[in-house]
Amino acid sequence: MDKNKKSRIYLIVLMIAIFAVYTYRQNLPRQVHVTGTTMGTIAYNVKYIDKQARQFKPQIDSLLKDFNQSLSTYIPNSDVSVFNKTGKVTFNFPYFYDVLEASKVIYESTQGAFDPTVGPLIDAWGFGEGEMIGPDSTQVDSLLQYVGFDKVDFTNTKAETTIPSMKLSFSAIAKGQAIDVVADWLAGQDIANYMVEIGGEVRAKGENLEGETWTIGIEQPNEQRIGGLFDAIQLQDQGMATSGNYRNFRIVNGKKVAHTIDPVTGYPKMQTLLSATILAPNCMLADGYATACMVMGLEGSKNLVETHPELEGYFIYADENGEMVTYISTGLKGKTLKDAK
Numbered sequence: 001m002d003k004n005k006k007s008r009i010y011l012i013v014l015m016i017a018i019f020a021v022y023t024y025r026q027n028l029p030r031q032v033h034v035t036g037t038t039m040g041t042i043a044y045n046v047k048y049i050d051k052q053a054r055q056f057k058p059q060i061d062s063l064l065k066d067f068n069q070s071l072s073t074y075i076p077n078s079d080v081s082v083f084n085k086t087g088k089v090t091f092n093f094p095y096f097y098d099v100l101e102a103s104k105v106i107y108e109s110t111q112g113a114f115d116p117t118v119g120p121l122i123d124a125w126g127f128g129e130g131e132m133i134g135p136d137s138t139q140v141d142s143l144l145q146y147v148g149f150d151k152v153d154f155t156n157t158k159a160e161t162t163i164p165s166m167k168l169s170f171s172a173i174a175k176g177q178a179i180d181v182v183a184d185w186l187a188g189q190d191i192a193n194y195m196v197e198i199g200g201e202v203r204a205k206g207e208n209l210e211g212e213t214w215t216i217g218i219e220q221p222n223e224q225r226i227g228g229l230f231d232a233i234q235l236q237d238q239g240m241a242t243s244g245n246y247r248n249f250r251i252v253n254g255k256k257v258a259h260t261i262d263p264v265t266g267y268p269k270m271q272t273l274l275s276a277t278i279l280a281p282n283c284m285l286a287d288g289y290a291t292a293c294m295v296m297g298l299e300g301s302k303n304l305v306e307t308h309p310e311l312e313g314y315f316i317y318a319d320e321n322g323e324m325v326t327y328i329s330t331g332l333k334g335k336t337l338k339d340a341k
Contacts, residue, residue: 029193031209032056038064038178038198040074048186048194049209056189060182067178070095071170084167088160099170099177099284100154106173106288107149110304114292115149115263119169122261125268140266147263175201176241176287183283196283203239203283215337216240221274221316221324230275231326232337233314239283243290244275244316260294273298274324277314278305279332285311298327305329 030053034046046060070079070093079096083089091097099116106114120143146166153160170177179196183203186194193206195214204214213234220228221244233240245260260269276293280286289311293301298317305313306329314336315327328336 029209034060036061036064039068039072039174042175042199044182044196044198046182046186046194046196047208048191049206050191054189056186059185063181063185064178066093067095067181069093071099071174071177073169073171080168080170083159087162087164087166088158090158091156095177095181096159097154097156099173100152100159102177102284102288103149103170103173106285106292109308110289110292110296112149112264113262113295113300114172114288115147116168116170116172117147117149117152117166118261118263119167120146120165121263121266125261127261144266147266172243172291173284173288175199176203176239176283176285179203179239179283201239201241201283201287202235204235205237207236218242218275218277218314218316219244230316231314233277233279233332234335235279238279238281238312239286240277240279241283241286241290242275242277243287243294245271245294262295269295269297271297272318273301273315274318275316276301279312279314281310302327302329 029049029051031047031049032053032055034055034057036044036057038044044060044064046056048056068078069075070091072078073080073084075081079089079092089096103114103116121140124139124143146163148163151161151163151166152168175198179198179201180203183194183196183205186196187205193208195202195204195208195216200219202214202216204216208214213236215232216235217229217232219242220230222228260271261267262269271294273294276290278286278290278293280289289304293304293313293315296304298315301313301315305311311329312331313327313329314332316324317327319325
């Protein structure tokens with residue numbers, strides 16, 4: 001065989017090898033990472049595995065823009081703002097009905113510990129956007145007439161109330177719902193492995209690029225805004241949300257008052273429960289239930305997850321010596337970073 005013929009054969013073999021490697025790499029799963037902001041200044045992070053490495057940032061931003069137009073109290077003509085001004089609204093987007101349905105489930109199963117109408121009391125105690133009035137018992141009683149989710153009537157097309165000045169705010173559940181909106185859209189694009197995070201709340205499905213279950217951290221509870229990892233949970237096909245009162249408090253009459261307001265009594269709840277992490281079938285439920293746990297306290301929260309098999313809980317609380325200890329529900333045993341050590 002002459003030298004030229006050998007060279008041609010080597011070249012053909014090399015081209016075949018290059019093409020095989022290229023084809024192999026093209027079929028490998030690739031992770032796409034999309035970041036941005038929503039709800040004003042809240043950061044979002046979306047990671048998904050896609051062989052085509054499709055870039056979905058424009059679609060995600062569009063989804064979140066419509067979501068805010070429905071449920072943001074900072075947008076004057078949003079659906080929720082219209083309700084708060086007039087006491088009624090016809091929905092322009094499906095998100096309002098979805099969050100009302102989820103809120104009703106959580107409100108009823110927590111005996112009112114979760115309540116999207118609690119805003120006037122939050123403002124009155126100085127934890128909201130409105131004016132702090134330094135409430136006494138008379139003022140609290142007067143505000144309670146505007147609080148109570150059972151006073152909101154709704155169908156799948158509209159909502160209304162006959163209580164003047166009643167306001168709705170879904171700040172305690174909206175991040176979780178927005179995460180579900182993005183996650184469900186990704187699933188509709190045949191994305192089987194993803195992690196969606198907004199402001200610390202997360203929903204994950206499948207596995208990451210390394211073929212491992214998504215691992216999500218739980219923040220160290222402390223009053224300084226330093227953070228740090230307390231533990232981590234393996235999250236698969238669930239939503240996860242954490243609520244805590246260890247950073248947001250006021251001094252009222254010489255006493256430290258936690259930011260969690262009991263919608264039933266109208267007063268702040270002083271709890272040994274420092275942080276409540278809830279896992280649920282979706283992030284909207286996880287977000288709402290985590291908020292309710294801070295009102296219900298440790299024993300109420302333990303009872304909640306023990307009687308609702310669709311929920312799991314990771315609770316950090318202070319014992320009688322002021323030391324931080326944890327309660328982990330049965331379904332999370334062996335799924336946390338500390339358990340694995």
